[in-house]
Amino acid sequence: MATGQGWPSTLAGPAGLLIAGVLLLAGCAAPMPDVDTSPAAEAAFEERAEYLEALESWRLVARLGLASGEEYWSAQLNWRVQEGQQVLDLSGPMGRGGGRLTLSDSGRALLVTRSGERFQARDPDALVAQVLGESIPVSGMQYWVRGLLHPEASYQLDVDADGRPLQIQQSGWSIEYNEFEEIDGVPMPVAMVLTRDDVELRARIGRWQLGTDEAF
Numbered sequence: 001m002a003t004g005q006g007w008p009s010t011l012a013g014p015a016g017l018l019i020a021g022v023l024l025l026a027g028c029a030a031p032m033p034d035v036d037t038s039p040a041a042e043a044a045f046e047e048r049a050e051y052l053e054a055l056e057s058w059r060l061v062a063r064l065g066l067a068s069g070e071e072y073w074s075a076q077l078n079w080r081v082q083e084g085q086q087v088l089d090l091s092g093p094m095g096r097g098g099g100r101l102t103l104s105d106s107g108r109a110l111l112v113t114r115s116g117e118r119f120q121a122r123d124p125d126a127l128v129a130q131v132l133g134e135s136i137p138v139s140g141m142q143y144w145v146r147g148l149l150h151p152e153a154s155y156q157l158d159v160d161a162d163g164r165p166l167q168i169q170q171s172g173w174s175i176e177y178n179e180f181e182e183i184d185g186v187p188m189p190v191a192m193v194l195t196r197d198d199v200e201l202r203a204r205i206g207r208w209q210l211g212t213d214e215a216f
Contacts, residue, residue, distance in 0.1 A: 062204060062206065063206065
C-alpha cells in the first residue's frame with residue numbers, strides 16, 4: 001500500500017488502518033431531495049431519532065474506501081452493538097490486515113489487530129489519540145452512521161421533508177448522506193461521505209439489522 005504524505009507514520013501500521021477504517025465512513029454520491037426547514041421536517045427527524053436511540057441492538061456490514069492525498073485503502077466493516085457493548089471487525093482484501101475494536105458499556109476501548117498487537121484506553125477517543133497521535137471523534141461515529149446527532153457536540157443539520165438527514169456537521173467533520181433504505185419501516189443510511197480537510201472515506205452499507213436477529 002502506498003503511503004501519502006498527509007498521514008502520520010503510525011497510520012501505515014495495522015492498528016492505524018483499523019482505526020482509520022472505523023472512524024471515517026463515506027459513500028457513493030446519489031441525488032437526494034431538497035433541504036426542508038419546516039417544523040414538520042424537524043419533527044420527523046426527531047421522531048426517527050427517538051426510535052433509533054431506544055434500540056439497544058443493531059448491526060451493519062459495510063465496504064469502506066479511504067482516500068487522502070496519494071493514499072487509498074479499502075476494507076469491509078462488520079459492526080455489532082448489543083446492550084451497550086460494541087464490536088467492530090475490520091478486514092482488508094482477502095482477509096488481510098484489520099482486527100477487532102471492542103467498546104464496553106463502561107466506555108473502555110480495546111483494539112486487537114490480526115497480528116496480535118493490543119491497545120487499550122479509557123475510551124475510544126483516547127485510544128485513537130494513543131495509536132495515531134491525533135484527536136478524532138470516534139465516539140461520534142456510533143451516531144453518525146445511523147444518521148443521528150452526537151448529543152454532546154454542537155451541530156449544523158440539513159434534513160429533507162421526511163426528516164432524513166442530508167448533511168450533518170459536527171466536530172470538524174462534514175457527513176453527507178446520499179442514499180437510504182427502508183429497514184423495518186425506518187429509513188437507514190446506505191451511502192455516506194465523511195470529509196475533513198483533505199481526508200475522504202467512502203462507505204457502502206450492504207446490510208442493516210435493527211434489533212436482535214440471529215438470522216443476520
